[in-house]
Amino acid sequence: xxxxxxxxxxxxxxxxxxxxxxxxxxxxxxxxxxxxxxxxxxxxxxxxxxxxxxxxxxxxxxxxxxxxxxxxxxxxxxxxxxxxxxxxxxxxxxxxxxxxxxxxxxxxxxxxxxxxxxxxxxxxxxxxxxxxxxxxxxxxxxxxxxxxxxxxxxxxxxxxxxxxxxxxxxxxxxxxxxxxxxxxxxxxxxxxxxxxxxxxxxxxxxxxxxxxxxxxxxxxxxxxxxxxxxxxxxxxxxxxxxxxxxxxxxxxxxxxxxxxxxxxxxxxxxxxxxxxxxxx
Numbered sequence: 001x002x003x004x005x006x007x008x009x010x011x012x013x014x015x016x017x018x019x020x021x022x023x024x025x026x027x028x029x030x031x032x033x034x035x036x037x038x039x040x041x042x043x044x045x046x047x048x049x050x051x052x053x054x055x056x057x058x059x060x061x062x063x064x065x066x067x068x069x070x071x072x073x074x075x076x077x078x079x080x081x082x083x084x085x086x087x088x089x090x091x092x093x094x095x096x097x098x099x100x101x102x103x104x105x106x107x108x109x110x111x112x113x114x115x116x117x118x119x120x121x122x123x124x125x126x127x128x129x130x131x132x133x134x135x136x137x138x139x140x141x142x143x144x145x146x147x148x149x150x151x152x153x154x155x156x157x158x159x160x161x162x163x164x165x166x167x168x169x170x171x172x173x174x175x176x177x178x179x180x181x182x183x184x185x186x187x188x189x190x191x192x193x194x195x196x197x198x199x200x201x202x203x204x205x206x207x208x209x210x211x212x213x214x215x216x217x218x219x220x221x222x223x224x225x226x227x228x229x230x231x232x233x234x235x236x237x238x239x240x241x242x243x244x245x246x247x248x249x250x251x252x253x254x255x256x257x258x259x260x261x262x263x264x265x266x267x268x269x270x271x272x273x274x275x276x277x278x279x280x
Contacts, residue, residue, distance in 0.1 A: 028145045033064045034120040034202075035141070038109040039128045040071040043080040045244065049130035050084060054092035056134035062141060065120070066095040068128075069113040072103030107219025111212065120202045122148060127196030129244040136239040137197055143237055144199035151233035152200035154224070156192035158238035166242035178258065185262040186225055186269070191236055193221045204232040213268070217254060218261035225265060229274045 037053075039046055046068065057064055070081050078099050085097040098113050114123045122144055126137050132155060144153040157175070159165040167175075175194070182193055198220070208226035212219070227234060 028142070029061065029063060031063065031121045031145050031148055032119055033062060033122045033124060033141060033145075033199075034114060034117040035064050035066045036069050036110050036113040036123075036125040037066070037128050038069045038071055038106050038113075038125065039073065039081060040103065040106070040109075041073045041077045042128050043073075043077055043084060045130065046081070046128045047084060049128055049134075050088050051091065052130070053126075053134045053137070054088045054095060056138055057094075058092045060138050060141075062138070062145070064094065064141070065117065066092065067113045067117075068095065068097045069109040070097065070099045071105065071109035072100050105215040105219070106217070107212075107223075108215035110219075111209070111215075114202075114205065115209070117202075122199055123202045123205050124199040125197070129196070131241050131244045132195070132197045132239060140197055140237055140239060141199055143235070147233075147235060149201050149203065151235050152198065152204065152227065153235045153237050154190075154192075154199070155195040155197035155239040155241075156190070156236045157195050157241045158191060160238065163238040163240050164242075165240070168243065171243060174255075181259065181262060182221055185259075185266050186221055187266075188221070188225050188228055190224060190234070193224055195239075195241065197239065198223075200227060200234075201232065204230055211268075211272075214261055214265065216261060217258050218265065221262065222265050225269065229269075 037046070050068075053066075057066060068081060068085055070078050073081070081099070082097050085095055088095045098116070100109060100112060104112065110125045114120070117123070122141070124141060124144070126132060136155070140153055140155055144151075147153060157165040157167075175192070178194070179190075179192065183189055194217075200223075204227055208230050211226050212222055214222040224234060
């Protein structure tokens, strides 16, 4: 290997960093990606977003296994999801439905689907509501492929000209308050832990999966904290986002439950001795 590098450098005046990148970069077509879209009594919104994502995936050139993970919806809803997925397969054959009998919340549905894919290289999820458009999701996945296997890439809602974040002022305020609570209670510094699109190295997830106990609205926080503690780099990528009707999160109703989740994560961090970044 040393002789090869020296030969390449002397013959072609190539920088060492460029040689190492060439030798270690995995071709995008060889990276096995699992994308999960969790749904719970949400077929109506999936009917709108699903065809757009299927069309985008079909022309992407990426090796993506797309799983629509139903989190214990009613029998009627699961029937609709099954029929919808069959229609999507006409456009993108590599999509399937996983129907779970019991509800385990959003994080639980995602983790169950990820755990069913031991051969995956990258694990991703995107919400079914269409708040993140299909092309923005593909850019996120493509960036994760570029960073593979060194880092994961998560979408963030950063309101700017190129990446507008369209949401009511009340939701923007609750978002800022929650972000501050995450930093203060858990000690991880992300601009947005709750955006509904993330792509992470499968090996890093498998290394920390036994530590992940949260399944509800703060599962993202626990996942990111565990990955950071494990040494996995997480890149933040601003993407366009718009508020969609029919969302499950109600800030006033769910605030105390989410704060309780952050406190549980903090307690487990302290118990495991990984709470060095959080105030006492």
